[in-house]
Amino acid sequence: MLVVMMKDQLLAPTAVCQTCLMADQGGQPRFHHGRLTCGRSLTNLQEGQPPQYECQMGFKIADIG
Structure with a gap:
């Protein structure tokens, strides 16, 4: 399961990647x-x-299993 890490939050990739051309x-x-x-x-x-x-957009993504 992938999550996007932002300071003190974990976000679902669809919240960030939905508009990315690389998605x-x-x-x-x-x-x-x-x-x-x-x-x-x-x-x-x-x-x-x-x-x-x-x-590519600069977000950190973690694979938490």
């Missing part, structure tokens, strides 16, 4: 085979943190 036809981030194809993987995460990405 799929359903307004979801392009996430295939455990990889966000419309962004880049973030490194230097602390142990135990879920995989995180930064999308």
Whole structure:
């Protein structure tokens, strides 16, 4: 399950991705085979943190399972 992280909030991707040109036809981030194809993987995460990405629009996205 993907979530968009903003300061002290977690948002559903459809709340942010719906108008993004990089999103799929359903307004979801392009996430295939455990990889966000419309962004880049973030490194230097602390142990135990879920995989995180930064999308082309600059939002942080986490894969929380």
